[in-house]
Amino acid sequence: MTPPPTGGPGTPADAPRDGTTAPPEAPRNHNSAPPEAPSETTRRLRPLPAEPEPEAERPAAPRPASGPTGTVAAPDPVRSWSAPTATGEGRPRVSFGEPEGYDEHARPHPFGERGRGRGRAQALAAAVCLVLGLGLVTGAVTGSWLAGDSGDDGARGAFAEAGDLWHSVPVDQLFPPTVRGQGAGPGGADRTWTRVAVAPDSGCEGAFDPLLAKLLDPVGCRRLLRATYTDATQSHVTTVGLLFTKADAAAMTSLAGRFEKEGLGRREDLMPLPYAAEGTVAAGFGARQRASWTVSVLTDGPVVVYAVSGWADGRGVDEPESAEEAMESGAGSAPAQAGLGHEAQGLADRVERALRKNVGPATERPS
Template structure:
């Protein structure tokens, strides 16, 4: 094949051998034609093989925008009503290496909020920031650590936005550092007769917000002390977990509480989407 040519195109053959003597007798052309046909056929088959391999590779990889990715995105958007709460928010969550210095963590669920909309679940500025993707449903649960010293609310906001809208929101959160702004903290879910009964807006110590781009979901978590103390200097989980952080939330490991629990709930969500054995409740 010539570079850029179509399958079957062949370079002209140029010979610098001794000239043949003139002979009027007819000559058989078959032996000269057949090798060329064979070469063209081989190039054609090779071309088909390369194209087929490329197509097969794209199926296996599942590039964004293809049918499989779209199906997974759509499936994730319906999990709020098709998956048991214990699967989305397990009664106990193990956080191996999730604490400061790689210490293990164990969280126990102490309350689950009724599934609802987002009208009263966020401060006004955060609600405005999330508005471009809408709110289909909000699920929340509150956990405490093994010592019942800390409480953490983790939430799953199931959005109405499509993949493009989620990607745009994710870029905005990353580019503008919205996840670190103290005026964009999520609200906790305080349940009566639990260690989180006094976990209100003033008790928020650390938080994390993650906008997924391969699912219409925003995952967040907010942590605080179980004794209901007010926090004057809340700090995002990203900053509280940074080396050398000296704020009270950082020293107590509350950034690790929020980030560690949110990450594991997100992993469970992804596993549920990809599981072929998922069964509706």
């Protein structure tokens, strides 16, 4: 037989099924909320604690979604901004470091330090260069003192050496027996001169006309050497002279400046006198036979080099002309047409070169 239902319409749903009588229900208080059952079956969500407002530069973190069973999914500690960090702070702090630059070796460095580092490096390099430069200068000066060959001392030594050549060098080196002048004639023609007479070395008394002697007086006269040459045809004669003075470099420079600025080398009244030797083709070579001349005042030695030329047949010259003028293109004077300007200038240049070779490289220069 089927047992009767455990409860009828009048039986409460929570009455015991063993037939016992349930205890009377406690009276309800309408002013208080009913107590919650031990297990909650509602889908109501628990309120979450309020989160701090996100910073202005970061977007708000998304709210967690509900799980498939209706429960709230816990936030991922790794992806959540509110996850605790090792330092105990609620959110990671982000700091923007000082921007970096790179030097010439591609090494990073903070901006602003490169200029300071480069300035220090440049200052150090300048100090090192200064020390090295002072050391080099000091060493050079000390070496010059020890060697006794400084530039100024060398120039003074060569100048003094040139003043002693009149008695330290053989006459054949100062006035070679034969002098070759390649391209020294008119139109670049070659010339050859042969020495016919050498005057004894002497002083300057009576060796120059009074006006030229007065002009040369400030530099003094230490010794005068002279020689006379003739050309290959023996048509022309030329006297070359070396006046060794007592002057220093400043006085020689001053005299050379006067010749240059005042054009004294072109003045007929400042012609040197020739040396006429008996028994030679130059026997009749006197003051009236002077046709062309040149005077050169050296500044690197106490020497005045001069030359004067004329005809070997003893003819007189009414209008002599300086070698500088007679060698000009288109010159039509008798000395110019005969090439006597080239004779005087060419021979003087070669004797001056021979003089410089005896002094040494310090005074050699092309003429």
